[in-house]
Amino acid sequence: MSLKSFFARQLAKYVVADTRQWASKPVEIQMKWMYKLIQQARNTDFGREHGFEEITNYIDFKKQVPIRDYEGLKFYIERIKEGNANVLWPGKPLYFAKTSGTTSGTKYIPISRESMPYHISGARNMLLHYIYHSGNAGFVDGKMIFLQGSPVLSEVAGIKTGRLSGIVAHYVPGYLQRNRMPSWATNCIEDWEQKVDAIVRETVKEDMRLISGIPPWIQMYFERLLQHTGKSTVGQVFPNFSLLVVGGVAFEPYVKVFEKLIGRQVDVLELYPASEGFIAYQDQPGSSDLLLLLNAGIFYEFIPADRFFEENPPRYHIGQVQTGVNYVLILNTNAGLWGYNIGDTIEFVSTNPYRIRVTGRIKHFISAFGEHVIGSEVEAAIKAAQQHHGGRVNEFTVAPQVAPPEGGLPYHEWWIEFDELPFDLDAFAKTIDQILQEKNVYYRDLIEGKILRPAVVRVLPKNSFNRYMKSIGKLGGQNKLPRLANDRKIADALVELTLQ
Structure with missing residues (x-):
């Protein structure tokens, strides 16, 4: 066992124990976050306008903080982009994560100094849970590839701006830098097809053990890899490849495609990151259910999806949800998003601990005839x-x-x-x-x-x-x-x- 594998196993024990501790008191943890967020933001423009000083419980919170999507918060975002501080959160954001909206055009999601560490620890802790439960820490000794956006950042009002995956690329810990691929120069290629071809050339001779990204783009990488090598499976190209990490879209429709491309079984981990916050990850090998991260800078609310479009739909905190119900996910974050409808729908499959499945998008459905298919x-x-x-x-x-x-x-x-x-x-x-x-x-x-x-x-x-x-x-x-x-x-x- 290498020194790196040994320390990974020790850290895994600590992280799993810490997770069990906060997961055992979900309502208490979530209420602490609600009060902490309110306290920290009470002197911001948003906090003063929405009477944060008067909020003493969750009922008050619901009265003072309305549900909004990006369009509803855009006024405040634009003020930040004009150079104003203390708008949604104390000071100015550390970053803007740029995302593509279907109705809002480009969205600028604030990431604060307080929220940034949770974007990093989410993925790290998922891998440590995997090491703890599977006993497989060998991947830390080989190469790891993260198919992600360019780390080249622009600036908006002095705030560094780029894709979330590009921002996160700046935070790869030093002990993984030698393992991480592709190279910085290749990662900076903007054209995706050129970038995939460059990644293939750069990785084809390496000892790849962990591969991560959004399923359709991993698939493109695998297909180009096989074209380049003439091999019939990815498993032949990378004999020590043992762990696939996916997120962004549901993996289920890709299972059979990836089984053929890889040619053998590898472990698969699913995660639920978003520009707005790291929300959940798979904490158990062999189960695609995702552990909702209740102690990661976010106070969650949940609205039954079948009542979401009512004038005053019910809003629930974590202690009020039920399994088997489709909920619209609402975020309140330590980057200054308040009553924020991220657009996703989720279903709880367990409440001890709270594990979820992502069921779709509240705006992505078919109800042309009243069917509301999700x-x-x-x-x-x-x-x-x-x-x-x-x-x-x-x-x-x-x-x-x-x-x-x-x-x-x-x-x-x-x-x-x-x-x-x-x-x-x-x-x-x-x-x-x-x-x-x-x-x-x-x-x-x-x-x-x-x-x-x-x-x-x-x-x-x-x-x-x-x-x-x-x-x-x-x-x-x-x-x-x-x-x-x-x-x-x-x-x-x-x-x-x-x-x-």
Whole structure:
């Protein structure tokens, strides 16, 4: 055992013990964060305008702090960008994390001195939990690759600004610098396709043991790697590769694709980082459930998704949630986001400790006919179809077809790019529809009531989704394809691409 592996195991014991301690008193920990955040921000512009001095309990908090999305907080963000301090949080942000919004254009998410350490410790602690439970610390002695955005930062009002993954690249601890790949110069390449090719050339001869990133971009790296080497599996290229770390989108639809690309079993860890804060990670090998980080600078609130669009929807703290309910996740952070709707929906699968699954996006759903189909439902349907009928799905998206050009009843249109076609495409589509009916009673009623016809599957050529993302300037980095849309913007763009 190397010295580095030995110390990793010792640190893992400490982190797991600390996690068990705060996880054993979830409400107490979360209420401490609520009071701490209020106390620290009481003299900011936002704190004075929202009566933080008058807040003594959670009921007061809900009265004083409204729910907002980015557009609702944009006024305050713009004031910070103009050079003002003490707006949402004391002083000025340490960084702005730039993200792409679907309705807000580019978003500038503040990261403070207080919040930055939690962005780093989240990923570190996930790996330490893995070491503790699996006993596998060998990956720390080999090379690790993190497919991420460029670490080159610009400035806005004197505040360093860039992608979250690029910001985090500046905080890789010294003891991992020799293990970390790609090189700084390669990481700074802006064009994603050029960057992936450079990463392949740089890593192909290395002892890669841990590979991390967003699934579609890891897939592109793996495919380019196999093209470059002529090997049939990634496992042949990297014999000591043992750990895959993924986040950003649901991994389930990629499982079969990655099994074929890698050629053997490797452990997979899922995490839930966001520019707004590090929210959850998989703390148990073999389970994709994510431990909600209750002691990491965030006071969480939860709104039942089926009531979110009411004028005054109910808001709950951690002690009031139930398993099996779809909630919209609301954040209050030590970077100055207050009542912030991050846009994600989650479901609790355990309350001792609090573990979650990400079920989708509150804005990414189909309800053109009142069905309100969500991400976890379509992902369950595509998984079942692959299990029953073979095939490997590379990527997919679903949109309503309200006025079919061929006439007849409207339907849900599934645009799927396969790595390998199923044995029977008609049966594949039928299973998708059956599972969706089982998961969503409203959808079933529409099918049985002859309001909708069963789902229609459209097969796309290889690389169609990459071409689409490239056409809108969002290929690579942290950009993700929406799996669901309540309009036909993506679907119609795919039609145009297939005609070219």
